[in-house]
Amino acid sequence: MSRVVVTGGAGFLGSHLCRALLDRGDEVVALDNLITGSVANIEELFGRTGFTYVDHDVSRYVWVPGAVDAVLHFASPASPADFERIPIQILKVGGLGTHNCLGLAKAKGATFFLASTSEVYGSPEVHPQPESYWGHVNPIGPRGVYDEAKRYAEAMTMAYHRHHGIDVRIARIFNSYGAQMRADDGRAVSNFLVQAIGGRPITIYGDGEQTRSFCYVDDEVRGLLALLDSGVTTPVNIGNPNEHTVDELARIVLDVTGSSSPIVHEPLPIDDPPQRQPDISVARSELGWEPVVELRDGIERTAAYFSGLLR
Numbered sequence: 001m002s003r004v005v006v007t008g009g010a011g012f013l014g015s016h017l018c019r020a021l022l023d024r025g026d027e028v029v030a031l032d033n034l035i036t037g038s039v040a041n042i043e044e045l046f047g048r049t050g051f052t053y054v055d056h057d058v059s060r061y062v063w064v065p066g067a068v069d070a071v072l073h074f075a076s077p078a079s080p081a082d083f084e085r086i087p088i089q090i091l092k093v094g095g096l097g098t099h100n101c102l103g104l105a106k107a108k109g110a111t112f113f114l115a116s117t118s119e120v121y122g123s124p125e126v127h128p129q130p131e132s133y134w135g136h137v138n139p140i141g142p143r144g145v146y147d148e149a150k151r152y153a154e155a156m157t158m159a160y161h162r163h164h165g166i167d168v169r170i171a172r173i174f175n176s177y178g179a180q181m182r183a184d185d186g187r188a189v190s191n192f193l194v195q196a197i198g199g200r201p202i203t204i205y206g207d208g209e210q211t212r213s214f215c216y217v218d219d220e221v222r223g224l225l226a227l228l229d230s231g232v233t234t235p236v237n238i239g240n241p242n243e244h245t246v247d248e249l250a251r252i253v254l255d256v257t258g259s260s261s262p263i264v265h266e267p268l269p270i271d272d273p274p275q276r277q278p279d280i281s282v283a284r285s286e287l288g289w290e291p292v293v294e295l296r297d298g299i300e301r302t303a304a305y306f307s308g309l310l311r
């Protein structure tokens, strides 16, 4: 049994991670300032043995009393819609927040785990993306606030690893989806499902031929825990290698929900990557992990969540 700090513990991935850690018998201290997270995501965890929640902005000094075995830094707004709305907070939680959480891990002799992102590859010129690819990022565009914060966070993590000998993990997370995404998150999966269920037009940005590789949350969390439990201190892509166009995603959502919502096209956001697909050879060989949930199956499960939420 371990005592684990999860920042962003009330967020989409953070809350699933807290639940999975409790399920395997770990103690969890969840930190969140609820800027994009929600208490509703962790409501059922409050009664569970070993769960503590602290309302805290990790961009400010972080302290957790008692022993800590691992610090999992999942706090960060992560939707392109957030990049426009709260850019400074994103830079702060990726920069100052990562530094504070590394400081906590160092003080406790704990493992530090960074939730990094496929966005470190920017608009990739190498396809699919292996961890060895350095990326193609526009530092001053609207996505730069997230991409560069996470690139800085990776650099800071590796500096603590090399300079202070901290045990570290870096997960590069590719588009993940499932229950507890925000209904107004602005992502393709949540937007399309909310639009289809509500009978409103499905908003495809651009021509819909851009691709993403969507990973169902249960697969994602299983991969993250496999990485945590491994000794791999270099970045690992944790994502589903099955690549789909945004147009295909919209059609699956329409089919699964039985909705007759029309598809409308809206302008493509600036620097929206035309292609994204993880090379997961490292995860397969080092962690013995790969996703098993097909997109249609995961969308069915996520549709059930949003139907309940919007009822």
Ligand code: UDP
Pocket: 079, 080, 175, 186, 187, 188, 189, 191, 192, 203, 204, 205, 206, 210, 212, 246, 268, 269, 272, 273
């Ligand atoms: N997208 C879309 N309609 C929406 C929301 C997103 O067509 O209502 C597109 C977006 O332009 C991108 C893809 O879907 O090409 C995935 O977007 P998302 O925000 O889910 O994640 P991203 O990979 O861009 O961070």
